[in-house]
Amino acid sequence: MKGTPVTIKDIAKALNISISTVSRALRGMPEIHESTRTAVIKLAEELDYQPNQLAKNLAKSRTKTIGVIVPNLSYYFFSAALNSIEEAAMQAGYSVMVCQSNESYLREVTNIQNLLRGQVEGFIISLARDTNDYSHIHKLMRKEVPLVLFDRYADEIEATKVIVNNKEAAFKATEHLLENGCKKIGFLAGPPNLLISTQRLMGYKEALEKHGIAFSNTNVFHTDFTQDNTVIKTLEMMSTLNPDGIVAVSDRIAFSAMFALKQKGLRIPEDVAVVSFNNEPICTLLSPTLSSVSQPVQEMGTEVVRLLLRQIENEHKLPVETKILETNLIVRESSARK
Structure with missing residues (x-):
């Protein structure tokens, strides 16, 4: 064969x-x-x-169901995106089957297999933290299963995706700290293999270099997104770098970092200014309130559904698209140094 x-x-x-x-x-x-x-x-x-086109068409007329796989619905960004995805799908006459990878590559693979058995017509996926083998995604593409990636993706996967300009957003966030008097800025990153973290790190680096500050890998501390690990990495950063500013790759990391700073008796933003990404609602409830890059999560959810349904409802294979959405830095107390 x-x-x-x-x-x-x-x-x-x-x-x-x-x-x-x-x-x-x-x-x-x-x-x-x-x-x-x-x-x-x-x-x-x-x-x-790979089923033939007739079989695929029969499946399409039967299910009107979309499969969605996200890293974790306890993350505000993904729960908000799912709300938008479900609303857009419902308005188009589709239902949604949702799975969580819980940041696990193996669980992501299993989710895809289970959803295929449930005869979903297409997939909306945000990659897990631990995913660095993309053969399961490439298999979907070989079978011409409609697919849209969002937020987390990989350059090795030539699929339609909806993303934000992470590098530009991180550049603006870092430059904001520099313009507010920070001289020594640390970066709390995600896992080294996570593309959005790498892209934000690039923006941080470019902002430093624009302002004549040399970039050093020793100023970058990688976390696994858990609270305990982030606290450890923040305390390690304070003891080795002693920064006056921190760029955190997500609000969840920033929350834990601010907790660690307060445990050391440091004032935010007077001693250490903090800025992060996602603009979760709790940012306005913290003391001090947290400066964060806002992503158009509602628009992202609507757009991924639109692009997926274009593939599902078109008889011919469509060219790959990349939709890049704009971000906005919301300045609050955590970085507004006098």
């Missing part, structure tokens, strides 16, 4: 069952025994079976 497309006939022959049984198993028909259905689906995955 190597070099030629795998067919239902090939799967039936390999499992010694009828072609009609394979067809019904792939369509999830209830009369097929669970063990048979599992064996058929497993082999179809292993052989990279």
Whole structure:
């Protein structure tokens, strides 16, 4: 079968069952025994079976369902994006099946497999923190399953995506601290493999260099997004760098960093100014209130649905698109130094 497309006939022959049984198993028909259905689906995955256009069209007319995979719905950004996605999908007559990867690559792969078995017509995905192997995404693309990535993506995946200009946003946030008198600015980053963190780090670096300050990797501290790890990294930054400003890659990291600074008896922003990303509602409830880059999360959710439905409802494969949305730095007490 190597070099030629795998067919239902090939799967039936390999499992010694009828072609009609394979067809019904792939369509999830209830009369097929669970063990048979599992064996058929497993082999179809292993052989990279791609259903023909007629089968895909039949599926489309049957489900009107979109699969959405996000890293974690406890993150404000993703819960807000999901609200917008569900609203836009509902208005178009589609329902949404939602899965969380919980930042796990393996769980992300499993989510995709489960949603495919649920016969979703397309995917909206934001990549997990631990994802650095993209073969599961490339497999979807080979099968021509409609797909849109948002917020978190990878340059190795040539798929339609909706993103913000992370580098430019971080440049503005860092420059804001410099213009407010900060001389030594640390960067609390996410995991090294996370592209949005890397892009924001690039913006931070460019802002420093524009203002004649040499960039050093020793001023960058990578966190895993958990509170305990962020507190440890913040205290490590204070003991080795002793900055007067911090750019945090997300509000969740900034919350933990501010907690650590207060534990050390440091004043914000007088001793250390802080700015971050996402502009979560709680930013206005903190003391001091937190300066943060606002992302157009509602617009992002609406746009990913629009681009996905274009693929689903078009008979021909569409060219890859990249939609870049604008951000806005909201200045509050945490960075407004006198």
